[in-house]
Amino acid sequence: xxxxxxxxPGMFVQEKEAVTLDCTYDTSDQSYGLFWYKQPSSxxxxxxxxxxxxxxxxxxxxxxxLNFQKARKSANLVISASQLGDSAMYxxxxxxxxxxSQGNLIFGKGTKLSVKP
Amino acid sequence: DTGVSQNPxxxxxxxxxxxxxxxxxxxxHNRLYWYRQTLGQGPxxxxxxxxxxxxxxxxxxxxxxxxxxxxxxxxTLEIQRTEQGDSAMYxxxxxxxxxxxxxxxxxxxxxxxxx
Numbered sequence: 001x002x003x004x005x006x007x008x009p010g011m012f013v014q015e016k017e018a019v020t021l022d023c024t025y026d027t028s029d030q031s032y033g034l035f036w037y038k039q040p041s042s043x044x045x046x047x048x049x050x051x052x053x054x055x056x057x058x059x060x061x062x063x064x065x066l067n068f069q070k071a072r073k074s075a076n077l078v079i080s081a082s083q084l085g086d087s088a089m090y091x092x093x094x095x096x097x098x099x100x101s102q103g104n105l106i107f108g109k110g111t112k113l114s115v116k117p
Numbered sequence: 118d119t120g121v122s123q124n125p126x127x128x129x130x131x132x133x134x135x136x137x138x139x140x141x142x143x144x145x146h147n148r149l150y151w152y153r154q155t156l157g158q159g160p161x162x163x164x165x166x167x168x169x170x171x172x173x174x175x176x177x178x179x180x181x182x183x184x185x186x187x188x189x190x191x192x193t194l195e196i197q198r199t200e201q202g203d204s205a206m207y208x209x210x211x212x213x214x215x216x217x218x219x220x221x222x223x224x225x226x227x228x229x230x231x232x
């Protein structure tokens with residue numbers, strides 16, 4: 001069965017520094033998608049970045065990049081130049097199958113990031 | 118506001134009562150998902166629709182839970198005979214067919230408290 005593991009319950013980072021949030025996954029499928037979402041205290045899940053299992057380059061979206069290491073089954077999120085507004089819960093998620101053949105996302109337990117001024 | 122909307126935002130009910138939540142997806146998003154999130158956990162998948170068809174249901178969706186999307190637009194999630202263990206945030210998300218449904222846009226959630 002698919003599984004997402006986030007081993008860091010909480011992380012602290014100094015404002016303007018970079019931080020890496022860890023995510024490992026387990027799947028027997030060859031094609032899958034990996035996602036990161038941010039959940040501020042308001043509760044809404046905000047999509048950050050996506051990586052497909054066949055994508056050869058690491059995904060980047062502004063200050064977010066995904067460090068995808070397929071052989072190690074890891075998909076770490078790197079946030080550069082942290083801002084106070086980055087303080088939130090961060091969830092790694094996986095969807096199996098390409099082309100929408102499977103609908104649901106499987107989420108990890110999340111990492112609470114706190115940015116210190 | 119063209120995002121996913123959910124109503125009500127908060128619901129407090131007594132054990133044994135029935136509750137119904139509504140989700141309005143982003144226009145033209147033909148996939149709609151329901152998730153449940155308990156304190157300290159990530160969201161857990163409940164069910165999803167493609168247009169009006171319910172394509173997948175999680176084993177978490179007991180027979181007290183039912184979801185509908187009658188016209189392929191808004192969806193409702195009903196919980197009958199609520200139990201204290203049903204207390205959670207219920208999240209709805211929608212997804213467009215572009216890029217293989219890769220991105221799911223979430224609503225603000227409905228927080229259910231069962232007393």
